[in-house]
Amino acid sequence: MNLYLLAPEISLCGLAIVVILLDLVLKRKGILAVVSVAGLIVPGAFTLALWGREETTFAGMLAIDQFSLFFNLFFLVMAALVILSSVDYVSKFRAFQGEYYALVLLSAAGMMLMASTRELISIYVALELVAISLYALTGFLKDPKSSEAGMKYLLLGAVASAVLLYGMAMVFGLTGTTHLEEIAQAIPGGGLLANPALLLGIVLLVAGFGFKIATVPFQMWVPDVYEGAPTPITAYLSVASKAAGFAVILRVFYEALGAVSLDWGIIFAILAAITMTLGNVVAIAQTNIKRMLAYSTIAQAGYLMMGLAAVSALGSSALLFFLGAYALTNLGAFIAIIAISNKIDSDLIGDYSGMARRAPLLALALAFCLISLIGIPPTAGFMAKIYIFNAAVQYDLTWLVIIAVVNTAISAYYYLRVVKVMYLEAPPSEEAVPSSASLRAALSFCCLGVLLLGVYPWALLRITQAAVDIFFP
């Protein structure tokens, strides 16, 4: 048992505890955010020190490989960006600032574990570590909307957990083990119809994990929770929590259930088509920008699932690339919205009119991120779509790509509507919309990343291709 392999997770939990303790003694709470972000360097450094190693520990329950290390870095960056974008928001709280940051850090630790466990029970534990932190963060504001959102998230999350556990139990009952590689050996061949127990198990797993990644029909919680939660947490849910879900799905389905990939591949393909279509169609009718982005993230989950449906190295590496591109883009859009709504106190799209005159840079950044979400060059979103569409075509899923392209066209309508409102309509007042330095820093990071990946995608693609090598030796 080599604890050093767990150093990133351990140091991250340690950081969370330090933040809580500092909160007790410090008068100036602003330092907490600084400590949290600066402290993330430690697990980041451990991750980089481990880079390139491939080992398992805790009797094969945890794996350190390119895949888990990629996600370590991913979640650390996400946590840092979310904390940076929370500073203004959190400074309005009277109390519990330390808890806020600590919960973000703890959930990040849980997500890192989700990406590195190779055993069903520990997957469940990691998942709950993430979920419980996020339930608390969702209800953090204690106003009626936030509390309702937290409550809904908790109750539906519990249902999803139960479904997931039931699915795990089915798989365990069938194979007699909870270790992914042993499941892979024990899985009976001959398709799912020959084996209804396995069918039920897989469908329940899809439902349980589908709740995490918010695929139709397990997405109902998304709009209400996203609208009620503190906006930085909405951003966090929409990128990090979703990415953790995809990481776990890749682990479980590729490592343990590869033998029946034809069957679950088609489930994901169909769910992808329904999810992206429903997300985009309903997003059109939204008037609240947070709700619109909530449906947009559902649609994006649809595109992401194309990578799951195209079961191949190409598909999974495209999926990881899409996750990276999507995370930077969506976070960028949310950060811009946080900055704007901090000032104008409204999430209605109509109230963004003339924003290009009141906050030129924020409007530009938001427009840029929305363009990336559509998938127009030279943005990361464009490259991500190219890769994932190509993977699907290579896997003979041309019908799905056609649906996705039509969906992309539909999505342009509601994304560009925001751009139109910001640039072409007259502002209600000429009052400038200021933003704090930390928000601007996080936003610049996102936008530069989106541009970089749009111009030089190989920078990330190289890493994602190495990360999925473990599934396709």
Added chain:
Amino acid sequence: MPEVALAIFLLPIFSFVVISLIIRPFLNKRPQLSWYVTIASIGASLILSLWMLVEVIKAPGHVLPMPDYQWLVIGDTSIHLGVMADSLAAVMLIVVTVVSLVVQIYSRGYMHGDPGYCRYFAFMSLFTGSMLGLVLADNLLFLFVFWELVGLCSYLLIGFWFHRPEAARAATKAFIVTRIGDFGFLAAILFLYAKTGTFDIGELQHLALVGAIGGTALTWAAIGIFSGAVGKSAQFPLHTWLPDAMEGPTPVSALIHAATMVAAGVFLVARLFPMIASSYEAIMTVAIIGGFTAIFAATMGMVMNDFKRILAYSTISQLGYMMLGLGVVGVGVARGAVALEVGLALGVAVGIFHLFNHAFFKALLFFGAGSASHATGTFDIREMGGLRKAMPWTFATFLIGSLSIVGIWPLAGFWGKEQILSQAWHYAPILFYLAMITVFMTAFYMFRLLFLAFGGEYRGGAHVSLRESPAVMIVPMVLLAILSVVSGWLPISEFLGGESHSFFGALASPMAWASLLLAALGILLAYAIYSKKWISAESMRRRFAPLYTIVSRKYWFDELYENVFVVRILVDGIFALFHWFDDHIVDGMVNGIAGGTIAAGREIRRLQTGQLQAYGLAIFIGILAIIAFFMIFG
């Protein structure tokens, strides 16, 4: 060295980012900062370009090996990008950075106090970076990206004073007309990619030389690429945009519409010379279009009354010369009259050597125009006159520039022109005679301009007090005047693999004397009409009235394009058809689909009741639906 090459074009782009994201929003109280940033970045690029030139000179075969960067991998296809560091790129880098730096210095005086000061230098930086990237690109895809970027900057800068309707119109016209050529260019790029699976310029040239692509396919590809060059370099029949582009600020005209961007077409032909010269039909087209444009534009230059428009026609004419130089050597290569290796290098050397010299003297002439209008407030030469006494520096430098462009020994313009003429003599005699007549016309229109603007007495309103321009404008003019004398003495031609020339030996050839004589005649005629008035310009005009009308109306090309092509054929014909199709068929479908989608969105939205039980129920219905799907279709 690869880092140096990248830094050369990234530095000005960085300057653009800094100006537009930092200085313009936050430091707009101090717009001068944007000038400093621009100067620093372009100065650094110039130093790095000189460094690279030295390295290329030292390198064997004048080519520096450069690494390729993998840019994009889609399945089995991978696209590499990199820079090409050969003598052609090195020379172009020097042209672009030197002229750009001088233009930026001049702009400080010219744009002083303009409300768009920051915006101006942001665009200028972006232009310079893109132009440098264009020169360095080693594959067609990236070359095309930069090609479009410089086109965009040109559009933005022609329309810089966008509140003036003529400027906005000219910008649009430039954008659309060049787009016609670019369409052919892009089609050729995609066609070549489909044929060969590569965008790499070196590979494509190799494939063309060994005959892996050839015949009609190669001819069409080469003509497609040349059509891009025709649009960018304002060659006939896409020449109409450049005179109108003079609506932009004068330093912009000097940099973009005289020295660098419009020369990009010539550069493109030179860059792909081995490929284009592999097709006789294509390279013959280049030579004929070039030779014809040279004389065609010169005729219009002889009758214009707008200072900058005369210079614009002169630019078109000189660019035609460069195309002619490339074309005639290429014709020789294609006919087998000259050894392949030698001919390929020679063609590039002939075309680019003139480009190199032209950049300096033409930028200088535009500076003269800017300086003259700075004092008089107009570009109409009928309202100038007598500037020689009031503006001695402007006059002296303008005279040097004029002598240089006319091709008087031993000024810079002489050397490039002589090479083009002698190559034309060898391979295309008819085009040679056209070029000789052009020499006469060039001398005439340049000195007509000079005598009208600088000679005689001031004819403008009395309220203007003529004064020499400030030093920040004069110093760049003096610098360029020096270059307009000496740039031809540099061994650029040998460096590019062409013929060397000796300083006095050049005078031994009868052809040189013939062209000098024609130039002298042109100057003399202009002197007789416009300075001494021995011959009345008015009676000349009356005697040749039909000819004068044709030329001064620019052969009715604007009318032809706008009234016949645009209005009759496109708007009344094709567009009307499209419009009907769009209104009735496309819109019908789109409105139907959009209406359906929006209605569906509203309906599905109702399912989102906010009721927890409904959400939980959805999960279970979903699970059952998936299982049912398998039971039914599995």
